[in-house]
Amino acid sequence: MKIMLFWVSQFVGINGGIEKVFTNFANEMIQRGHSVEMVYCTEKHGEFYTSINPKVNIINLADYLPEHKFESARPVSMKMVREFWRIVDRNHMASFVRSFEVKYICHSIKELLENINPEIIISFSAKSTQALQMADIHHHYPIISMVHSSINYLLNDYSPSEIQALANSDVVQVLVPEYIGQLQEILHKNNIVCIPNIVPQLNADNSERKGNTITEVARLDPEQKRQHLLIEAFSRIANQFPEWKVDFWGGRKWNFLYSVFKESYS
Incomplete structure (x- = not known):
């Protein structure tokens, strides 16, 4: 199966939890015999913090954007509005910035999807899901949306359009069983499953352990x-x-x- 892992994120040189899941997921699917396209988005250059199987096709969405710009593509007018909302309501400011980014990258995502033609897409954020759905208005590609945050965080941080994007996903995945019922009430959607994060299994030698x-x-x-x-x-x-x-x-x-x-x- 051709799988696209899609995350509108810098990813380069960052060592966070979702970054590890992003990498571990790609490596695991390769080990299971699938074809994996790993898509992120940033102008920044550098090394990835974790090792990625060389069989994974790594794609920077910024390469599809005009002049390869993403972070620096925000016009002055947008920045002024952003700073206004930073003072008035920081949550609204974050939603405003994400909304701009989604619209900006929509056309390039459509081009990318046509080039890759994935059989299924795993989205790593609500913003990523919203951008994918705007690019694929005829729903050619099934989307599984991963929710890495708590339900309280989702309610406080996600915009109504991002929550709707999750509701429009084919499947929504959460990390904790108790989140299933809570999210069903919010999204009015039953196709929600709990799958914990992939964690590599290590055979550690405990012979020298002290305490x-x-x-x-x-x-x-x-x-x-x-x-x-x-x-x-x-x-x-x-x-x-x-x-x-x-x-x-x-x-x-x-x-x-x-x-x-x-x-x-x-």
Whole structure:
């Protein structure tokens, strides 16, 4: 099967969670014998943070745009409106910028789709799904939309047009089972499935391990990463397992983590 992984994102040189999923997904599908086109969009040049199977066809959508411009293609008038909304409502500002980007890249996506002719498209964001649907108005290509965020974040951050784009997808995939029912109520759509992120399996040698540590690596964020759940769970059994400890590696929102830790152990 010819699979297109589509994400309107910089991707180059960035080491984040979705970037890892983007790469792992492509590598896994190649291992399973599929043909994979991996599409991102940025003017920036550089190395990818994670290794990608050489059989993956990597495409920068910016190569299809006028003068290969994406980030710098925003006109002055658009930037002025953006700065106004930055002061008034930052969420609306972000939606305004994404809406501009979707319209700007729509024609180039149509050209790309005609060149590749994928059998199925996996979209990695609501913005990406909206852009694909604007380019493919006759719905020639089935789209699976991945939702990597919590439902609360989706409601607060996504624009109505982005939520509608998810509703118009052939399938929507979420990461946590509890999100299925919540998203069904929002999208009025039953074709929602839960599939956790792909995680490469490692055969680690534990012979030299000293101590027992649970390490959680992510930004500290109560809405998305929800480290407080691990803290609350471990606090209930910590006295029974004094040889175990929990480490958190990440940045941002330390205050929330400290308050939960203090409450859990008080």
